[in-house]
Amino acid sequence: MKLTKPTPTLHDVAARANVSTATVSRCLNLPDQVTRRTRDKVMQAIADLGYAPNFGARAMASRRTNTIGAIIPTMENAIFARGLQAFQEELRTHGFTMLVASSSYRPDIEQEQIRSLVARGADALLLIGHERDPEIYRFLEAQSIPALIVWAYDPRIARPSVGFDNRAAMHDLAKEVLRRGHRRLALISAPVAMNDRARERQEGIHDAMCAAGLDPRDLQLVETPYAIENGAMAFDALMARQPRPTAVLCGNDVLAVGAMRRARELGLRVPDDVSITGFDDIELAQVVYPPLATVHVPHREMGRRAAQTLIGMVHGDISVVAVDLGAELKLRGSLGDVPAA
Amino acid sequence: MKLTKPTPTLHDVAARANVSTATVSRCLNLPDQVTRRTRDKVMQAIADLGYAPNFGARAMASRRTNTIGAIIPTMENAIFARGLQAFQEELRTHGFTMLVASSSYRPDIEQEQIRSLVARGADALLLIGHERDPEIYRFLEAQSIPALIVWAYDPRIARPSVGFDNRAAMHDLAKEVLRRGHRRLALISAPVAMNDRARERQEGIHDAMCAAGLDPRDLQLVETPYAIENGAMAFDALMARQPRPTAVLCGNDVLAVGAMRRARELGLRVPDDVSITGFDDIELAQVVYPPLATVHVPHREMGRRAAQTLIGMVHGDISVVAVDLGAELKLRGSLGDVPAA
DNA sequence: TTACAATTTGTAAAGGCTTACATTGACAGT
DNA sequence: ACTGTCAATGTAAGCCTTTACAAATTGTAA
Numbered sequence: 001m002k003l004t005k006p007t008p009t010l011h012d013v014a015a016r017a018n019v020s021t022a023t024v025s026r027c028l029n030l031p032d033q034v035t036r037r038t039r040d041k042v043m044q045a046i047a048d049l050g051y052a053p054n055f056g057a058r059a060m061a062s063r064r065t066n067t068i069g070a071i072i073p074t075m076e077n078a079i080f081a082r083g084l085q086a087f088q089e090e091l092r093t094h095g096f097t098m099l100v101a102s103s104s105y106r107p108d109i110e111q112e113q114i115r116s117l118v119a120r121g122a123d124a125l126l127l128i129g130h131e132r133d134p135e136i137y138r139f140l141e142a143q144s145i146p147a148l149i150v151w152a153y154d155p156r157i158a159r160p161s162v163g164f165d166n167r168a169a170m171h172d173l174a175k176e177v178l179r180r181g182h183r184r185l186a187l188i189s190a191p192v193a194m195n196d197r198a199r200e201r202q203e204g205i206h207d208a209m210c211a212a213g214l215d216p217r218d219l220q221l222v223e224t225p226y227a228i229e230n231g232a233m234a235f236d237a238l239m240a241r242q243p244r245p246t247a248v249l250c251g252n253d254v255l256a257v258g259a260m261r262r263a264r265e266l267g268l269r270v271p272d273d274v275s276i277t278g279f280d281d282i283e284l285a286q287v288v289y290p291p292l293a294t295v296h297v298p299h300r301e302m303g304r305r306a307a308q309t310l311i312g313m314v315h316g317d318i319s320v321v322a323v324d325l326g327a328e329l330k331l332r333g334s335l336g337d338v339p340a341a
Numbered sequence: 342m343k344l345t346k347p348t349p350t351l352h353d354v355a356a357r358a359n360v361s362t363a364t365v366s367r368c369l370n371l372p373d374q375v376t377r378r379t380r381d382k383v384m385q386a387i388a389d390l391g392y393a394p395n396f397g398a399r400a401m402a403s404r405r406t407n408t409i410g411a412i413i414p415t416m417e418n419a420i421f422a423r424g425l426q427a428f429q430e431e432l433r434t435h436g437f438t439m440l441v442a443s444s445s446y447r448p449d450i451e452q453e454q455i456r457s458l459v460a461r462g463a464d465a466l467l468l469i470g471h472e473r474d475p476e477i478y479r480f481l482e483a484q485s486i487p488a489l490i491v492w493a494y495d496p497r498i499a500r501p502s503v504g505f506d507n508r509a510a511m512h513d514l515a516k517e518v519l520r521r522g523h524r525r526l527a528l529i530s531a532p533v534a535m536n537d538r539a540r541e542r543q544e545g546i547h548d549a550m551c552a553a554g555l556d557p558r559d560l561q562l563v564e565t566p567y568a569i570e571n572g573a574m575a576f577d578a579l580m581a582r583q584p585r586p587t588a589v590l591c592g593n594d595v596l597a598v599g600a601m602r603r604a605r606e607l608g609l610r611v612p613d614d615v616s617i618t619g620f621d622d623i624e625l626a627q628v629v630y631p632p633l634a635t636v637h638v639p640h641r642e643m644g645r646r647a648a649q650t651l652i653g654m655v656h657g658d659i660s661v662v663a664v665d666l667g668a669e670l671k672l673r674g675s676l677g678d679v680p681a682a
Numbered sequence: 683t684t685a686c687a688a689t690t691t692g693t694a695a696a697g698g699c700t701t702a703c704a705t706t707g708a709c710a711g712t
Numbered sequence: 713a714c715t716g717t718c719a720a721t722g723t724a725a726g727c728c729t730t731t732a733c734a735a736a737t738t739g740t741a742a
Contacts, residue, residue: 007484009698020722025700035720050483055460056397057698060727075422085417088443097457100441102429116438119396120461142391143348228624257628264630283569287598288628289605350728361692366730376690398728401697 231258271336572599
């Protein structure tokens with residue numbers, strides 16, 4: 001029968017060091033307002049007791065947390081994971097901490113996570129894409145929590161953002177595909193419901209087709225969740241159609257890589273028989289053979305800039321607008337000329 | 342000049358709904374102790390104000406957070422990201438929330454993160470691997486925070502864990518490599534300092550070599566951080582040695598895939614000229630050609646079991662011990678017989 | 683109608699920390 | 713020795729919630 005030893009508090013430390021709680025607090029927060037001698041005593045007591053300040057109490061008393069929350073659709077997507085890593089590193093150098101949550105692409109869960117992060121005292125929030133229930137934006141307004149949108153650029157939306165133009169990027173890629181003579185295009189896309197990035201990429205292709213005098217309704221479309229295997233299955237479905245598309249554009253690299261694997265399994269040569277493109281430019285893109293033509297998403301730069309911007313917003317910077325970082329085409333071996341008829 | 346609108350508190354809600362703060366609190370926590378009529382009034386007030394309970398205050402008053410912290414080396418490693426996703430999903434179904442932090446494989450940062458998570462009120466902690474400063478275990482003890490180790494299995498260590506035997510798994514793989522006639526083995530490993538998983542995998546190969554009558558000191562070793570490009574460079578270095586190894590085992594799939602890419606660039610055929618193996622069995626392993634022989638790490642099962650176990654520990658379950666989930670060999674095309682001399 | 687039980691609501695203390703303000707002490711200048 | 717400064721430390725209020733306990737309300741049985 002052992003007594004549960006309560007976790008030590010500021011008070012315990014003060015008692016052991018023979019000082020007041022205020023002094024202990026100062027040792028931790030404003031160390032040079034306290035004598036060397038006293039500080040040593042206090043630090044020793046802290047070490048002896050294994051004391052750790054209670055974050056909740058501290059936040060409550062000081063009304064700030066130096067914490068910024070981030071909500072991404074899923075950690076399984078390498079491009080988000082990378083972006084977050086950069087975001088966190090930048091935050092760290094400014095003394096801020098990151099709180100992450102993932103929504104599994106579900107708006108209801110995202111909303112729950114937003115509330116949870118706000119309740120936890122996040123001083124600001126990082127969100128992916130603009131599209132969500134207006135209710136949420138009202139809530140953040142009511143709580144006066146600044147929010148920054150990343151992964152999107154749309155100057156028509158008056159909300160701070162750091163990202164790139166998904167539509168224009170995909171447009172550029174599709175234009176290149178068309179330039180190489182392809183006329184029967186297909187798209188393997190992530191589900192577009194409540195996903196403005198996916199929708200804009202699709203619209204980018206439509207734009208390019210229109211500009212080339214094609215009917216955008218002829219774009220063969222398969223929607224499927226983010227997973228290599230799904231890319232493979234979607235590719236199967238497309239290859240079974242008549243007439244076969246000669247170029248399969250994919251909403252992201254993971255789907256594209258699944259498509260490439262299945263092409264090999266079906267005995268189709270890339271790009272001789274069919275061209276395949278991706279979007280994101282994750283490491284994977286250069287590991288497959290042939291290397292994947294794709295769009296490079298500036299995830300590191302986006303993460304870093306987002307961190308800086310958000311910190312500015314926390315400090316009251318009100319001048320933040322939409323920033324376009326641009327996304328660069330990476331033309332590689334998986335995209336070739338249209339096969340001879 | 343706009344007044345900063347303070348974020349609404351329990352008190353504000355109570356005032357607006359004409360009830361006491363206690364009643365509002367009950368609406369949130371014990372809804373059926375309060376009349377339908379009152380509850381509606383209160384809920385309306387909450388909605389009107391955009392109120393969100395203050396997590397810190399709540400934690401302080403109720404002395405629990407229903408939050409479990411997890412610290413992984415990096416989010417960029419897909420295998421950890423996957424494991425965490427499963428962990429989080431399981432936690433969610435039990436009403437718990439996950440707090441993540443990543444240490445970049447640096448013990449000092451890990452320690453800082455552990456303190457931070459504890460301070461934030463984590464009821465328990467998930468940690469990767471056993472090896473860390475004993476000081477940390479003492480600290481957790483002093484704070485009475487239960488901790489569970491994953492990704493490792495070592496029955497000699499009396500500490501709750503859910504994982505698999507890295508050494509035995511790598512031993513099995515190396516045994517198969519030797520069975521296929523390979524005698525000149527190389528290992529591309531993650532840095533082993535403060536990384537018991539990497540070290541155990543290396544020792545597994547030593548075990549197999551000894552059993553086959555080889556001198557484990559003949560294992561050609563390159564240590565390099567987790568990144569595809571590093572795998573490629575390490576492979577370069579190994580191929581420049583004389584005599585060349587005929588089989589290159591890798592500490593993880595990412596390094597292995599880098600090695601495979603470089604093999605292709607060097608004009609070496611896998612597995613005809615050189616065999617390559619990985620460890621983890623991430624999706625990547627089946628995307629490359631030939632598919633990568635590797636060891637399947639039961640990341641989902643591990644995440645799920647870890648969540649259940651940890652919740653049990655929070656509730657006072659004291660009977661937790663070391664659990665071995667096993668890791669299965671995945672023999673695939675990148676491992677072949679030793680080339681004729 | 684009255685008394686009592688059961689249900690609903692209110693009151694106030696506690697929880698760990700920061701910080702404005704008050705107090706003490708040391709030291710320089712005279 | 714005495715006063716005035718300034719640095720170091722202490723005191724106590726306040727941050728927002730939960731919850732034990734008290735009070736009020738409702739319903740029921742006699």
